[in-house]
Amino acid sequence: MRTSKLKNPTPTQTINDFFASNGQRPLRFQRETWKAYLSGCSGLVHSATGSGKTLAVWFGPILQWLKQNPRRNEWNPKSPPALRVLWITPLRALAADTENALRAPIERLELPWLLESRTGDSSASSKAKQLKRLPTALITTPESLCLLLTHASLKLQLSGIEGVIVDEWHELLGSKRGIQVELALARLRKLNPLLQTWGLSATLGNLTEARDALVGNRPTQPLKIIQGTTKRRLRIQSLIPTEMERFPWSGHIGTRMVPQVV
Numbered sequence: 657m658r659t660s661k662l663k664n665p666t667p668t669q670t671i672n673d674f675f676a677s678n679g680q681r682p683l684r685f686q687r688e689t690w691k692a693y694l695s696g697c698s699g700l701v702h703s704a705t706g707s708g709k710t711l712a713v714w715f716g717p718i719l720q721w722l723k724q725n726p727r728r729n730e731w732n733p734k735s736p737p738a739l740r741v742l743w744i745t746p747l748r749a750l751a752a753d754t755e756n757a758l759r760a761p762i763e764r765l766e767l768p769w770l771l772e773s774r775t776g777d778s779s780a781s782s783k784a785k786q787l788k789r790l791p792t793a794l795i796t797t798p799e800s801l802c803l804l805l806t807h808a809s810l811k812l813q814l815s816g817i818e819g820v821i822v823d824e825w826h827e828l829l830g831s832k833r834g835i836q837v838e839l840a841l842a843r844l845r846k847l848n849p850l851l852q853t854w855g856l857s858a859t860l861g862n863l864t865e866a867r868d869a870l871v872g873n874r875p876t877q878p879l880k881i882i883q884g885t886t887k888r889r890l891r892i893q894s895l896i897p898t899e900m901e902r903f904p905w906s907g908h909i910g911t912r913m914v915p916q917v918v
Contacts, residue, residue, distance in 0.1 A: 667722035671715055674764055685884035686712040689854075690719055692880045693819070698853045700825070700867040703884025705858045710757050710823075712884065713854045717741045717793075717819045718761065721769075728766075736770035739813050741793040742820045742844075744837060746827040748775035748797050754823065755795055769793060774800050789813075798828065798836045805843055815847035822870060825855035829866055842872060852877075 665673070671690075675682050682690075686708055689701055693716025703709045717740060725731065745754055751773045762769050770791035774783060776799070786794075790813050796804070804810060820841060828834035845851050855870045863881050871879060895916055 664726055664728055667719045667726075670722060670765060671719065674761060677764065683708055683712075683884070685882055686715070689713060689882050690716050692878075692882065693717070693852065693854070694720060694723070695878065696850070696852065697878045697880045698871045698874060699880030699882060700855045700857065700860075700863060700870065701882045701884060702857055702860055702863055707858075707885040709856045709858070709884065710754075711761070712882070713821050713856060714758055714761065716854070718765070718767070720818070721767070731766075731768045733766075733768040736768050737792045738816050739790040739792060739794060740816065740818050742801070742817050743793065743795045744801060744820065744822045745795060745797060746824050746833065748777055748800075750823075751775050751777070751795050751797070758793065758795070771795070774804070776800065798833050798840065801840050802836060805840060811847065814844065817844060817848060817851060819852045819854065820844065822853070822855045824857065825866060825870060826857045826859050829860075829869060834869075838869065838872065841870075845872065 671682065685701070685703060689712040692699060693713070701709050701712050703712070721737070721740065743754065743758065745751055755771060755773050759771055761767075762771055771793045772782070772786065772791040773795040774786055775795075775797050778800075787807060787809065790810065805814065822828070822837060828837055841851075841853060853871050855867065857866065860866045867879060867881055871877070895913065897913065898916065
């Protein structure tokens with residue numbers, strides 16, 4: 657499904673059409689993140705859960721590619737672009753949900769990108785295929801990334817990564833796995849000194865320290881901390897059992913309320 661009636665809409669029009677198709681408009685902090693990414697910045701996006709952090713960082717690489725490849729008639733889905741974006745998730749159980757969220761804009765915009773995951777749950781055949789050619793965007797975990805970096809045959813492909821996004825940075829920061837990510841990022845920056853790094857979090861207090869730990873020693877690269885929605889309104893609705901007398905005297909009271917809650 658095309659997102660615009662124009663044959664070659666501008667990247668901004670394309671993104672606006674995507675949000676409009678969902679009855680939404682880009683938020684201020686999302687636009688700020690896209691602008692920062694396009695200007696070559698690295699940084700941290702701090703915003704409440706469910707406020708749009710994923711699209712804030714995901715559309716940065718997409719906009720960059722759209723600017724570099726404006727002619728739709730030249731897009732070939734059978735020949736996806738080389739690896740450009742690496743998405744690091746702290747939990748492999750979240751990889752599938754993350755992949756679904758990232759795939760939606762790709763399919764809606766009909767981008768010729770190939771999006772895949774590589775975690776401990778990935779099949780051996782899928783991993784073997786990726787060792788020959790990595791997808792345009794790869795979702796992985798700290799452990800799987802470190803294993804990828806041990807393959808000398810992937811050095812050229814990994815050096816082509818333009819952006820790394822670390823989801824739920826607060827889950828990794830200050831831990832051994834966080835140090836593992838920092839070392840992997842240092843290796844990737846050695847392969848590509850212009851690599852951009854962005855972190856996502858909803859529960860950080862020391863934003864400057866968290867950002868600096870993520871981006872490493874980048875004296876020449878502009879750094880950003882982008883603040884999104886920090887407080888969200890809560891609406892609490894109380895549910896009273898329809899039949900109080902039929903509740904058991906003890907045990908499993910909550911399960912009786914499941915149909916009503918649903």
